Amino acid sequence: SLSLCVLDVRGGHHLLTSQYSLPGIPVAKHGPVDLRTSMDGKYKEIAEELFSRSLAESEMRSAPYEFPEDSPIEQLEERRHRLQRQISQDIKYEPEILLRAKQEFMKTDSASDLERLKEQNQVPGDLYPERELIPEREYQRVTISGDEKCGVPFTDLLDAAKCVVKALFIREKYMTLSDQSFCTTTLRFLHELGDKPLDLDVYEDLPEASVTAGPNIFCVFYAPFHPPVSKTHPYEGLDPTSLPPDMGYSLKMLDGVIHVYTHKNLPYPDLQEYIADMNVMMALIINGPVKSFCYRRLQYLSSKFQMHILLNEMKELAAQRKVPHRDFYNIRKVDTHIHASSCMNQKHLLRFIKRAMKKSPKEIVHVEKGREQTLMEVFESMNLTAFDLSVDTLDMHADRNTFHRFDKFNAKYNPIGESILREIFIKTDNHIEGKYFAHIIKEVMADLEESKYQNVELRLSIYGRSRDEWDKLAQWAVRHQVYSDNVRWLVQVPRLFDVYHTKKQLCNFQEMLENIFMPLFEVTVNPSSHPELHVFLQHVVGFDSVDDESKPEQHIFNLDSPLPANWIEEDNPPYSYYLYYMYANMTVLNDLRRRRNFNAFVLRPHCGEAGPIHHLVSGFMLSENISHGLLLRKAPVLQYLYYLAQIGIAMSPLSNNSLFLSYHRNPLPEYLSRGLMVSLSTDDPLQFHFTKVRVFSTNHSYEPLMEEYSIAAQVWKLSSCDMCELARNSVLMSGFSNKMKSYWLGPNYMKEGQDGNDIRRTNVPDIRVAYRFETLCEELNLITQAVRSEELETIEEEASMCMSTVQGAQ
Numbered sequence: 001s002l003s004l005c006v007l008d009v010r011g012g013h014h015l016l017t018s019q020y021s022l023p024g025i026p027v028a029k030h031g032p033v034d035l036r037t038s039m040d041g042k043y044k045e046i047a048e049e050l051f052s053r054s055l056a057e058s059e060m061r062s063a064p065y066e067f068p069e070d071s072p073i074e075q076l077e078e079r080r081h082r083l084q085r086q087i088s089q090d091i092k093y094e095p096e097i098l099l100r101a102k103q104e105f106m107k108t109d110s111a112s113d114l115e116r117l118k119e120q121n122q123v124p125g126d127l128y129p130e131r132e133l134i135p136e137r138e139y140q141r142v143t144i145s146g147d148e149k150c151g152v153p154f155t156d157l158l159d160a161a162k163c164v165v166k167a168l169f170i171r172e173k174y175m176t177l178s179d180q181s182f183c184t185t186t187l188r189f190l191h192e193l194g195d196k197p198l199d200l201d202v203y204e205d206l207p208e209a210s211v212t213a214g215p216n217i218f219c220v221f222y223a224p225f226h227p228p229v230s231k232t233h234p235y236e237g238l239d240p241t242s243l244p245p246d247m248g249y250s251l252k253m254l255d256g257v258i259h260v261y262t263h264k265n266l267p268y269p270d271l272q273e274y275i276a277d278m279n280v281m282m283a284l285i286i287n288g289p290v291k292s293f294c295y296r297r298l299q300y301l302s303s304k305f306q307m308h309i310l311l312n313e314m315k316e317l318a319a320q321r322k323v324p325h326r327d328f329y330n331i332r333k334v335d336t337h338i339h340a341s342s343c344m345n346q347k348h349l350l351r352f353i354k355r356a357m358k359k360s361p362k363e364i365v366h367v368e369k370g371r372e373q374t375l376m377e378v379f380e381s382m383n384l385t386a387f388d389l390s391v392d393t394l395d396m397h398a399d400r401n402t403f404h405r406f407d408k409f410n411a412k413y414n415p416i417g418e419s420i421l422r423e424i425f426i427k428t429d430n431h432i433e434g435k436y437f438a439h440i441i442k443e444v445m446a447d448l449e450e451s452k453y454q455n456v457e458l459r460l461s462i463y464g465r466s467r468d469e470w471d472k473l474a475q476w477a478v479r480h481q482v483y484s485d486n487v488r489w490l491v492q493v494p495r496l497f498d499v500y501h502t503k504k505q506l507c508n509f510q511e512m513l514e515n516i517f518m519p520l521f522e523v524t525v526n527p528s529s530h531p532e533l534h535v536f537l538q539h540v541v542g543f544d545s546v547d548d549e550s551k552p553e554q555h556i557f558n559l560d561s562p563l564p565a566n567w568i569e570e571d572n573p574p575y576s577y578y579l580y581y582m583y584a585n586m587t588v589l590n591d592l593r594r595r596r597n598f599n600a601f602v603l604r605p606h607c608g609e610a611g612p613i614h615h616l617v618s619g620f621m622l623s624e625n626i627s628h629g630l631l632l633r634k635a636p637v638l639q640y641l642y643y644l645a646q647i648g649i650a651m652s653p654l655s656n657n658s659l660f661l662s663y664h665r666n667p668l669p670e671y672l673s674r675g676l677m678v679s680l681s682t683d684d685p686l687q688f689h690f691t692k693v694r695v696f697s698t699n700h701s702y703e704p705l706m707e708e709y710s711i712a713a714q715v716w717k718l719s720s721c722d723m724c725e726l727a728r729n730s731v732l733m734s735g736f737s738n739k740m741k742s743y744w745l746g747p748n749y750m751k752e753g754q755d756g757n758d759i760r761r762t763n764v765p766d767i768r769v770a771y772r773f774e775t776l777c778e779e780l781n782l783i784t785q786a787v788r789s790e791e792l793e794t795i796e797e798e799a800s801m802c803m804s805t806v807q808g809a810q
Helices: 035-060 073-090 095-105 111-120 154-177 184-193 271-285 288-321 346-359 375-380 406-411 419-425 435-451 469-479 497-502 509-525 531-537 575-595 614-622 630-634 636-645 653-659 668-674 704-716 720-733 738-745 766-809
Strands: 005-007 013-015 209-213 218-222 250-254 257-261 333-339 364-368 371-374 454-461 487-494 540-546 625-628 648-651 678-680
Touching: 154 184, 154 271, 154 288, 154 614, 154 636, 154 766, 184 766, 250 509, 257 509, 257 575, 271 288, 271 575, 271 614, 271 636, 288 636, 288 668, 288 720, 288 766, 333 625, 333 648, 333 704, 333 720, 346 375, 346 419, 346 435, 364 375, 364 419, 371 375, 375 419, 419 435, 435 454, 454 540, 454 704, 469 509, 469 531, 497 509, 509 531, 509 575, 540 575, 575 614, 614 630, 614 636, 630 636, 636 668, 636 766, 648 668, 648 720, 653 704, 668 678, 668 704, 668 720, 678 704, 678 720, 704 720, 720 738
Parallel strands: 333 454, 454 487, 487 540, 625 648, 648 678
Antiparallel strands: 005 013, 209 218, 250 257, 364 371
16 A cells, blocks of 8 residues: 655644545455545545635635624624713713713723813813814824835936926916916925925905804804805896907917907927927926826825724714714815716606697707708608607617727717717707706706705817807807706817818818807907896806827827918827817917906816826826726826826716726726826716716705715725715815815815815815825925935035145136
8 A cells, every 4th residue: 555654733744644644545354345435535534634625715805894793793893872871970080080981982092082081171170071072083004214215216216306396386386387287285395496486376265264262161053064056147147248358459369369459478398498398298298207196105005094994983083073064975076077967867858848748749949951840840751759769779888898999989979879869958059059958957057956055067069160169159058048046067079070071061170269258258348249148157167178088099199290370281280289279279268268357267188097007197287177088007106296296087887887897997096096086976967877967856965976875885885985085085176166176175275185175075084184185295305305305416516626626626
């Protein structure tokens, strides 16, 4: 027989006897052996051993946060609450003992916390008056000691820091020139490196609270949490004679940018300088040491956040529970990326179409080859009745066939596959002057006002095919009074010049730019020239650039590129070309509007959803916020720069899941953990969402945005604090006025760190806000200190060289 030596689990050695022989090797005994029977027994022994091992491993794999049966979490919570009540009643008798007990059961984490509690409770005499709960601001911090904290050689740190700082200065230059916002914290660190003083806009705070103190009682009267509702409709009683006067400036477009002829020309970004800056950025993002440095910093940020959650999650949750009335459902949220033509869902649109067919079947809604058609005739031409219609018949929901097929996704905008129905029901410019579309939008607005805590920034299209598009859009809004305090508008410009040029609707690209921007300059110089547009623009917050980013670009934007007046090619201009000329014209327009005390605009394009990485470079340089930003996951340098600059990224995971990236691969939870300014948005509820928006004659809340949040919470295990942080980010990056945000987030919301947070309004614990602020400051300090240390070394070297020269001369 085969004899092998094996180590017993208790340390002894044994020879394999016949009962321990390996399977498949017969062992001779005194008599004949039934091979089948002996092998079955050995297989059984091995199987039982494997089963026992798997059971033992499964016990070891049990969740480390499970509580044993003899001390369930409910009993611990009850003991904690009972002790808290006892402390509040008996603290005046034995404060020292009770404070020690409070440290043990209320999770006070350090001796310094205990000393702080003692100091808070030291009041004259034995009386401890009732007072407002102090927000929790102390938490466990992770610090890195030592001189080399970044994990890369010091020379690599210097090179990377110089590149990162240069990129941030480039963005700061373009944001300042165009009157767009730049992160205050980042700006402060950058200006400490530069010579010019920090110049921040001073925001006048509303009075937050007035406190009157009695002998033992503190009464606090807070500012209102809801902004006042206007009693008059902004589009009613429009009087052209009351509009601001004409400035008398002349306008002319040269080289794709409108020039305003005043006593001095208004500044705009130089094309040559922009191309040079873009080349610097492109070289920076492919630099090897910089990529390694940024990747390591991003990994560090992820790990640090996980450690923060392990140490402080319970404190964050406790801070949220202390806030009366406030929870995730009644904090302000803004859907920062949603298209007006698909802001309803399929069921809403279906019911509206059926209702229109029943109430107005004889209404003339379309003209086909000079012949007028009623709504009934339109549907009869399709062999359909109101009874035949269903959600499946509409066929407007994105499915697996739209994945990486943007053309099929665009076709989904046509109800029942008919473009005529799209024109009738979800267009502003049609034979009925957009009446049906206005009614649908107003129903969505009414539901938003009823829900009170949800707001949207709807996108309307300006194509640039004709000069009167702006007037028609403004007349649609004013005529039908399409307005709500819960809604602001963004104007999206589809990148479809090649289509219009092929159809002979445009001669060159400059004509498209002139059609888009000239009416805006005219109404700014003389509001009476376009009175409806002047009123409508007061509720427009910015511009968007939209289209399929995955389209191949045949041209590289450089100094050899043709100017817009000479762009007569069949190929579409590249993404960066569109963005630069939109930015340049918007910059001049903002300067002009600021002189007239009119509202300015920002650039918030679709960027980084697909296509080449240089789209994100253009977005970083020129845009205040972007939508999507999926490709940042492949570009560590850009992702780190977007983090340091705190550029808002409106992400739509359900939309991406149907178009470009499956849900489980979406980088949103990774971005959030690292501290990027991300928010959740719906993009197109008509295509991607199922929950109700509004059903006629019933009261349902606006649910697509809540659907987006709920799925994200379920799939990525987001905590209540994470959800509230995303909601707060959405308000911060939105285009609503500072006055509105001061009601929603608190009067001090523009201050840095936890001083700008009001947990009673945002439900975001001060701990989370303080962690984000301190982490950002540490990263900025790391790179600025490296640049500063190199500057000091250079100065010292130059001084020593000068001294040696002087001594040599002597």
